[in-house]
Amino acid sequence: MRTILVTGATGRVGRHVVAGLRAAGVTVRALVRTPELAGFPPDVELIQGDIYDPDAVRRAAKDADAAFLLWPSYGATGAEKIVPELPRRVVYLSSLNAPSGGVWGDVEQLLQHAGKEWTFVRPGGFAVNAQSWAPQFHAGDVVRVPSPQAGRSLIHERDIAAVAVLTLLNDRHIGQIYDLTGPEVLTQAEQIQTIARTIGKQVRVEAQSDTEARQAMLEMGADPALADSAVAYWASLVDTPEPVTTTIPELTGRPALTFDDWATEHADEFRPPRD
Numbered sequence: 001m002r003t004i005l006v007t008g009a010t011g012r013v014g015r016h017v018v019a020g021l022r023a024a025g026v027t028v029r030a031l032v033r034t035p036e037l038a039g040f041p042p043d044v045e046l047i048q049g050d051i052y053d054p055d056a057v058r059r060a061a062k063d064a065d066a067a068f069l070l071w072p073s074y075g076a077t078g079a080e081k082i083v084p085e086l087p088r089r090v091v092y093l094s095s096l097n098a099p100s101g102g103v104w105g106d107v108e109q110l111l112q113h114a115g116k117e118w119t120f121v122r123p124g125g126f127a128v129n130a131q132s133w134a135p136q137f138h139a140g141d142v143v144r145v146p147s148p149q150a151g152r153s154l155i156h157e158r159d160i161a162a163v164a165v166l167t168l169l170n171d172r173h174i175g176q177i178y179d180l181t182g183p184e185v186l187t188q189a190e191q192i193q194t195i196a197r198t199i200g201k202q203v204r205v206e207a208q209s210d211t212e213a214r215q216a217m218l219e220m221g222a223d224p225a226l227a228d229s230a231v232a233y234w235a236s237l238v239d240t241p242e243p244v245t246t247t248i249p250e251l252t253g254r255p256a257l258t259f260d261d262w263a264t265e266h267a268d269e270f271r272p273p274r275d
Contacts, residue, residue: 008070016161076106127154146213147234148189151241153181156257
């Protein structure tokens with residue numbers, strides 16, 4: 001590999017993908033909306049444009065050997081125009097829920113039908129989504145979430161990126177599907193208490209109603225069907241927790257990072273802002 005295109009490069013996973021590829025010595029090209037705000041080292045080639053714009057993707061993909069694809073929408077509409085413009089080799093950041101359909105399954109099918117040399121990286125829940133609780137930590141000593149006893153095997157964003165990088169750099173991963181999770185199941189209440197313990201704060205966890213949780217999803221831009229399915233999914237995890245896979249240690253040769261690791265690294269985000 002000589003040049004690898006990274007989409008979603010300024011995001012939670014993408015920045016770690018860029019860093020990993022740079023460390024491996026390949027040329028990194030990033031498709032970004034506002035290059036002046038990207039904050040990357042000067043050796044990262046920045047292409048101004050939007051992932052939804054086929055012309056911009058075509059420019060960014062020119063002469064690239066491979067691409068890391070993050071499709072940021074809640075639906076696959078428009079992806080049918082983008083996928084053909086990508087390099088032949090694509091590592092797609094999909095989801096553990098892709099077999100159930102939805103946007104992740106739809107984009108996977110588009111890549112397959114386009115004849116790409118694909119790898120599907122399918123993580124479960126991202127530990128970094130716990131950042132959405134930060135305002136409640138700042139505001140007081142109560143954190144309200146839907147289904148506090150939902151069991152989740154959250155994955156650290158650095159582990160997702162590590163798998164993406166190694167699959168981009170080795171063709172033996174072409175045609176492979178990798179289900180990724182963290183190394184343990186914690187309930188949402190246990191996750192909150194892990195963060196609280198890390199920052200030295202006492203908090204109480206309360207259950208958010210389904211209606212409140214659905215409204216919060218809608219306010220984040222989810223369509224009603226996705227909001228309904230998310231709330232139902234969290235409820236289902238109370239009795240049937242998420243699985244734990246061993247893919248990360250098998251591929252990387254080291255243990256998967258824990259939620260405690262994540263909470264320690266992100267602790268400052270949950271501490272009240274200083275005056």
